[in-house]
Amino acid sequence: MFTKVDGPVRLADRVASMLADEIESGRLTTGDKLPTEVELVKQLGVSRTVIREAVSRLSNAGLVEARQGRGVFVLPRRTRPLDLEADTTDTKAKVLQIVEVRRAMEGEAAELAATRATAADHARMRQALAAIDAAVAAGGDGADEDLAFHRSIAESTGNAVLVSTVRYLGEVSRGGIRVTRANEARRGDFFDAVREEHHAILAAIEQGNAKAARTAARRHLKHAAARLQKAGPEFWNTAQDLGVELDAAE
Incomplete structure (x- = not known):
């Protein structure tokens, strides 16, 4: 075949x-x-x-x-995910567009989570953040774990449509998120900033402060875009290849 x-x-x-x-x-x-x-x-x-x-x-x-x-x-056919190589838009522009969409969606999710999340939801979010640290410590990029954290916020809202939308957004933008994580892993100050931003989102949600949660989530994505803007041509020239595992003997 x-x-x-x-x-x-x-x-x-x-x-x-x-x-x-x-x-x-x-x-x-x-x-x-x-x-x-x-x-x-x-x-x-x-x-x-x-x-x-x-x-x-x-x-x-x-x-x-x-x-x-x-x-x-x-499975039955559906809308295909974004492909960082499929159209004429350059990789940097596409990744930044993904960040813009995430900022709108995840800001709303965090705001709702602050008023609806339970103690069990808070625990799942904390576990998701710990999983990011563990993945990075093990040499991974933490992209899947990063997605899981943001998905846990959406799930805590109890809004099934929002959950489905955030899940789909994560699927179609996985490549862009992996590029974002790779950029942040290049510098210790970037990595520390991302970690602090994630914890700020969770803290606001746990405190039940909807406005602060929305602000923290949007600030996180705004800073992610700023960090991407600081990446030089050498990074963007290889961005399409980031996070792809090579063949390995077992």
């Missing part, structure tokens, strides 16, 4: 793109089951790590769904 994939970099991206093409072309349709992990390893000539990462990206994009004990199945 597939041909072997070779090349030193971006293998997970290339495998994900190949599988997405099968779905977009209609060769794999809604309800079809993807070949097993073992079959894909044999057909494509890459490691299981690459296959898992590629399938994870398809799942995050809403193209497939893993069903426990049954396999991975193609």
Whole structure:
């Protein structure tokens, strides 16, 4: 079904793109089951790590769904996620546009969370912040954990539409968030500032101060944009490749 994939970099991206093409072309349709992990390893000539990462990206994009004990199945088509390489807008402009959208959405979510979040919600937010620190300490970029923190805020509002919107925004903007996190990881002062901003959002929510929570969330995204503006050409020239795992022997 597939041909072997070779090349030193971006293998997970290339495998994900190949599988997405099968779905977009209609060769794999809604309800079809993807070949097993073992079959894909044999057909494509890459490691299981690459296959898992590629399938994870398809799942995050809403193209497939893993069903426990049954396999991975193609989902009905929906709006495709933003692609940092798919259109003519340069990477920097797209990432900054993502930050603008997040500022509007997450400011509102934080404001509502301050008036609705329970003690259990507060605990989940604190766990999410701890997970960011743990991911970074382990050498990761913390992008998924960062998304989980902001998602936990939305979930505490009890607004199902807001939760779905924030989740979808996270899916389509994952690449941009990963670029943002990579930029912040370049400098200790950036990383410390992000951590302080996250904790300021949580503190305002825990205090039940809706205005302060909204302000803290919007300030966080405003500062994120400012930090991105400080990144030089060398960073932006390689931004499309950030956060992509290479093939690894198991």
